Amino acid sequence: MTRFRPGAVVAAALICLCAAAFTAVEAHAAAEVHRLSLMLAGVPTGVNGGDFNDAIDHYNLVSLNPRQYEEMPRVSFSWLFDSELRYFVRPNFAVSAGVGHLRAGHRLEFLPALSQSVDIRTEVITVPVHVGGAYYLQPYNQGDFQARAFVGGGLVQYTFTRAAAYQTVVSADSATNVDWRGTFRRSQTQDSPGYYLEGGAHMFFASRFSALLSVIYRSGQVRNMVVTEDTYTPPGALPNAPSPFPLTETLDVGGVGFKMAVGIGF
Numbered sequence: 001m002t003r004f005r006p007g008a009v010v011a012a013a014l015i016c017l018c019a020a021a022f023t024a025v026e027a028h029a030a031a032e033v034h035r036l037s038l039m040l041a042g043v044p045t046g047v048n049g050g051d052f053n054d055a056i057d058h059y060n061l062v063s064l065n066p067r068q069y070e071e072m073p074r075v076s077f078s079w080l081f082d083s084e085l086r087y088f089v090r091p092n093f094a095v096s097a098g099v100g101h102l103r104a105g106h107r108l109e110f111l112p113a114l115s116q117s118v119d120i121r122t123e124v125i126t127v128p129v130h131v132g133g134a135y136y137l138q139p140y141n142q143g144d145f146q147a148r149a150f151v152g153g154g155l156v157q158y159t160f161t162r163a164a165a166y167q168t169v170v171s172a173d174s175a176t177n178v179d180w181r182g183t184f185r186r187s188q189t190q191d192s193p194g195y196y197l198e199g200g201a202h203m204f205f206a207s208r209f210s211a212l213l214s215v216i217y218r219s220g221q222v223r224n225m226v227v228t229e230d231t232y233t234p235p236g237a238l239p240n241a242p243s244p245f246p247l248t249e250t251l252d253v254g255g256v257g258f259k260m261a262v263g264i265g266f
Contacts, residue, residue: 031204038085045077045080047255056074059165080100082259093133094134097130100129102126103123106122118180120165129157129159136202147202149201184243187229188225188228188251192220198214199215212259212261222252225251
């Protein structure tokens, strides 16, 4: 289960900045602004979820709430790991292109009786590919340090996007199997375009390394999800029972995040 840890986010940002600052102190020279840089980023970000969260709510209502069990949490947070090439075509304008990976989900296990278990898992995965640009404002210079505020945005193609939910009932007797409505595996996929908006600060030091901190908004509505796996084994007493986890029409992988990146200049 993924949880948001503000302390870890702040610590990671400080480590990035301290590493870059240490390199700058060693150099004792003017700040270096390379035209081409490889940016490696970690982005703690919200995930809207869309219809997938509605399906989780329905599952909680029909399967977990009647038993007063812990609810399956909605998909609401994840880490987006991203790498991009950023190139300054002008001193105040840079273009970028990159690819990332986002994975969110939760897992619960219940033990309804001796030697019996019910394993439940939800999962959202997407690989966003983006291209965009950023406009840099006037720099602030202080010795061998330079900081530049910027605003930017671009287009995103969400590829290999998948939403899945699984319930596995292990070693259950007939009563337990009926109570939990059997075993199911449901997976859907689709690709979709989106966009992003970004604003923050890019810091340069007297070395090939730089640091970037920004707030980023991602739009990611993935519509018309296609079913790739849909197996449901209802218990014998409920031969026509519908799956307790509904299909997802629209998956929303967008959200607001805080980007922390380290740049390697070439």
